[in-house]
Amino acid sequence: MLDLLIKNASLQDGQRGMSVAVREGRIVEVAPGLDAPAQEVVDAQGMLLIPPFVDPHFHMDATLSFGMPRVNQSGTLLEGIALWGELKPLLTQEALVERALQYCDWAVAKGLLAIRTHVDVCDPRLLAVEALLEVKKKVASYIDLQLVAFPQDGVLRGFNGPQQHTSNLERALDMGVDVVGGIPHFERTYDQGTQSVRLLCEIAARRGLRVDMHCDESDDPHSRHVETLAFETQRLGLQGRVTGSHLTSMHSMDNYYVSKLLALMAEAKLHVVSNPLINITLQGRHDTYPKRRGMTRVPELMAAGINVAFGHDCVMDPWYSLGSGDMLEVAHMGMHVAQMTSQSAMRACVDAVTVNAAQVLGLEGYGIQPGCHADFVLLQARNPVEALRLRATRLKVFKRGKLLAQTPASVSQLHLPDRPASTQWMNGF
Numbered sequence: 001m002l003d004l005l006i007k008n009a010s011l012q013d014g015q016r017g018m019s020v021a022v023r024e025g026r027i028v029e030v031a032p033g034l035d036a037p038a039q040e041v042v043d044a045q046g047m048l049l050i051p052p053f054v055d056p057h058f059h060m061d062a063t064l065s066f067g068m069p070r071v072n073q074s075g076t077l078l079e080g081i082a083l084w085g086e087l088k089p090l091l092t093q094e095a096l097v098e099r100a101l102q103y104c105d106w107a108v109a110k111g112l113l114a115i116r117t118h119v120d121v122c123d124p125r126l127l128a129v130e131a132l133l134e135v136k137k138k139v140a141s142y143i144d145l146q147l148v149a150f151p152q153d154g155v156l157r158g159f160n161g162p163q164q165h166t167s168n169l170e171r172a173l174d175m176g177v178d179v180v181g182g183i184p185h186f187e188r189t190y191d192q193g194t195q196s197v198r199l200l201c202e203i204a205a206r207r208g209l210r211v212d213m214h215c216d217e218s219d220d221p222h223s224r225h226v227e228t229l230a231f232e233t234q235r236l237g238l239q240g241r242v243t244g245s246h247l248t249s250m251h252s253m254d255n256y257y258v259s260k261l262l263a264l265m266a267e268a269k270l271h272v273v274s275n276p277l278i279n280i281t282l283q284g285r286h287d288t289y290p291k292r293r294g295m296t297r298v299p300e301l302m303a304a305g306i307n308v309a310f311g312h313d314c315v316m317d318p319w320y321s322l323g324s325g326d327m328l329e330v331a332h333m334g335m336h337v338a339q340m341t342s343q344s345a346m347r348a349c350v351d352a353v354t355v356n357a358a359q360v361l362g363l364e365g366y367g368i369q370p371g372c373h374a375d376f377v378l379l380q381a382r383n384p385v386e387a388l389r390l391r392a393t394r395l396k397v398f399k400r401g402k403l404l405a406q407t408p409a410s411v412s413q414l415h416l417p418d419r420p421a422s423t424q425w426m427n428g429f
């Protein structure tokens with residue numbers, strides 16, 4: 001007897017009429033037209049069954065703090081960092097936990113079941129670290145939460161000497177934070193940025209941890225810390241375990257230099273996370289016209305064989321006042337900014353918030369295949385491009401074969417002469 005049988009589903013790779021059989025939290029069979037006794041049977045009615053959305057880049061310690069203590073007037077990264085600095089002394093652990101849990105509710109409802117969140121380690125109290133470790137435990141049965149020790153103010157930039165932030169970061173790792181973060185472009189000098197990349201990669205190598213750095217998040221064509229990140233990755237044997245997040249300076253770099261850089265990044269097996277909603281709003285702020293888009297070179301990175309994922313980065317915080325945990329909205333923006341409009345490129349944008357993002361986190365048992373965890377989302381769309389176009393309703397969200405959330409299908413009743421009684425914005429419906 002199966003625990004769950006999904007029938008008549010479409011899959012991300014284009015297969016239709018597929019059944020997915022689940023026993024004890026795992027997928028045991030994926031086949032067309034399967035019929036077997038099950039505790040629960042779901043007729044997908046031809047809709048798309050997709051593995052859960054994965055957000056490879058988020059800031060859960062800042063989320064839902066919009067307007068506290070004031071609003072970002074300039075809309076720039078730097079005012080956002082200053083604003084976060086004003087908010088930090090006012091934070092309480094209770095409020096941090098409550099806001100993060102509320103965001104996790106939103107995430108589950110949107111089928112977002114794995115999140116890599118950076119957590120600021122520059123406050124010596126490590127209040128946010130304690131709060132997010134507590135949240136990680138609380139949500140463990142429904143969200144895979146991976147924490148990155150993120151020295152927001154720069155690991156070498158501290159006014160009390162360079163040791164302070166390094167020791168805070170090491171303490172956070174001792175407490176159970178999973179990944180080593182950094183922000184080389186925000187260190188005081190370019191040279192210190194380079195030193196920070198080396199120092200942080202060495203800490204990760206010593207501890208056997210992954211690395212995920214905010215890297216070259218500027219419009220400066222000469223900000224080239226990703227080159228150092230690729231170099232240190234290879235020197236320390238960290239291939240496949242290091243992520244460069246943002247990399248917006250690549251947008252503005254010299255094309256010849258990028259042709260060299262792409263090969264170095266591919267050789268180091270770097271992962272790249274672009275954050276389209278944030279990069280399109282924060283970058284190009286110092287331009288008049290024409291204004292640069294500022295997002296990294298997503299299609300070119302993908303063509304070079306580099307794993308590229310899209311992250312949400314921010315929801316209602318000092319940097320971004322919108323968002324709802326909807327990774328299809330993230331992919332939708334990424335597709336537009338990168339002009340990835342071919343059918344295959346649009347499918348790649350959906351991969352960027354599912355399978356590619358899962359690779360960034362190193363998730364085990366991810367996918368709709370026998371042996372994988374029975375984690376999936378039934379969308380109100382028949383294929384990935386339709387899902388992207390409609391930012392489709394998440395009809396049902398499952399984790400380990402258990403229903404976590406469901407949303408009624410989006411249908412508009414029409415009262416028009418000689419026209420259908422309703423529409424779902426799909427051809428043929």
Ligand SMILES: [Zn+2]
Pocket residue numbers: 057058059118214313
């Ligand atoms: Zn970030």
